[in-house]
Amino acid sequence: MVRVRFAPSPTGYLHMGGARTALFNWLWARKNKGVFVLRIEDTDQSRSTQQSEEAIIDGLKWLGLDWDEGPIVGGPHAPYFQMQRLATYDRHAESLIAQGKAYRCDCTKEELDRLREQAAREKRGFKYPGTCRNKNLPRGTPGAVVRFRMPDEGATTFKDLVKGEITTQHKELHDEVILRADGVPLYNFGAVVDDVEMEITLVARGDDHVVNTPRQILMYQALKYPVPLFAHLPMILGADKQRLSKRHGAVSVLQYREDGYLPGALLNYLARLGWSHGDQEIFTIPELIEDFGWEHVGANAGVFNPQKLEWVNQQWLKLTPPVEIAKMAGVSPEFAALMQERARNLNEIRDAYRAYIVPDLPAYDEKAVAKQLTKETRPLLEEARAVIDRTFEQGPQAMEQAFRALAEQRGLGLGKLAQPVRLAVTGTTVSPPLFETIALLGKARTLRRIDAALERIK
RNA sequence: GGCCCCAUCGUCUAGUGGCCUAGGACGGAGGCCUCUCACGCCUCAAACAUGGGUUCGAAUCCCGUUGGGGUCACCA
Secondary structure, eight states: OOEEEEOOOSSSOOOHHHHHHHHHHHHHHHHTTOEEEEOBOOOOTTTOOHHHHHHHHHHHHHHTOOOSBBTTTBOTTOOOBGGGOHHHHHHHHHHHHHTTSEEEEOOOHHHHHHHHHHHHHTTOOOOOOOTTTTTOOOTTOTTOEEEEOOOSSOEEEEEETTTEEEEEEGGGOOOOEEEOTTSOBOHHHHHHHHHHHTTOOEEEEEGGGTTHHHHHHHHHHHTTOOOOEEEEEOOEEOTTSSBOOGGGTOOOHHHHHHTTOOHHHHHHHHHHSSBOOTTOOOOOHHHHHHHOOGGGBOSSOEEOOHHHHHHHHHHHHHHSOHHHHHHHHTSOHHHHHHHTTTOSSHHHHHHHHHHHTSSSSOOOOHHHHHHHSSTTTHHHHHHHHHHHHHHGGGOHHHHHHHHHHHHHHTTOOHHHHHHHHHHHHHSSSOOSOHHHHHHHHOHHHHHHHHHHHHHHHO
């Protein structure tokens, strides 16, 4: 049974990197009929907030990345909030201490900071010197944290599903803190204990965690638990090739909802950022689930490209049934059908709808009016009005035929005739095909608009 | 700085020793189609970081160099 998890810390919204990590985990779970667990790692009490937690959950929900176990839905390993699992960490820490694999340490923060600064001055990495290693400090020692006893010699090797074999010498490691004095675990320990408890079989997470992996493997081994598989996903970079951060365009995925993107399009784009399936660019969600695999996840970081995302969104818009688009954009299905192949996002559809479908008279683009609605075009517009009046009931194709006949009669291209009419009817020079738009608007409203436009010429 | 990871068009990537005069996609340039816009179609420009090996043969394997990134917390 494949069991994977997404374990965000509620210290901010869900951004692209987190969304992609969640997506890859989710795809793997769905592909293997496994379980996708959502776990909230809220042990940084100074930075975790309720709002962030909600924002992350909202983001996942919008994307359609549903979880089988976790907040709201519960599950056999509840609770799924680390701050509610303190007793579990304590139990495991005590067991490690009893076996001599961990120990209490009451070194003060000040001493440690001094050592750290000194190490920095000497351009060395800081390593805890092991002051309390053999003190056997008892439970209840004031201010004591628990440190994990790292082996001094040897090396740990693991096979990362995307990066291949990675080896770390144990001498590079040091006895890191796994439990604070107040019993709140630190990342490496909390994650390991929970992944063990929740029976996670594969850990897929950001690249920045590769260095944590050997330490965590050592902890799994100390705990006498099987080690899961690991897959480290490369970073997503901003246009400047810098890691995506709040300053570098790392916006909430929910911003894309505001901007009129389809959740599936975002998922499609994110999947292709770092993963590939031959030359295919556009995938439905079932296709993504079917085709996804770690073999084709790239090992190098990728730049987030908004233009390509927009293109993917456009493709999705074309492939989505009009009724669904209508629902999302808040427009009629008929109009959605006309707009879906020429809009890049839902907002363009909604804006157009509000501009010239909803109101009785559209807001006119004055610059275009000055150019298109002139004394020269007036007779044309009058004749067009008559044509519409006469042929409307026969449908858009008949109207078009009649317009073509009229244009030809006047020695004009259809464009010369259609543009003033389009402006009169929609208020703009850019719209879906004129005759279908007119059909959708209705005869009375169309004629009223043309009359209003004629008024403007005077 | 130590350790670790990465390196194909501007960007996302295909490529797993011969199919590569390196393919696709976004973006760019030009054109076709056309009632506007968009779609679609066609054409063009655009890359294997670098130096050594290994091999009959290297974008593909190995080493060095360079460049980029990650990480060195009682953050995650």
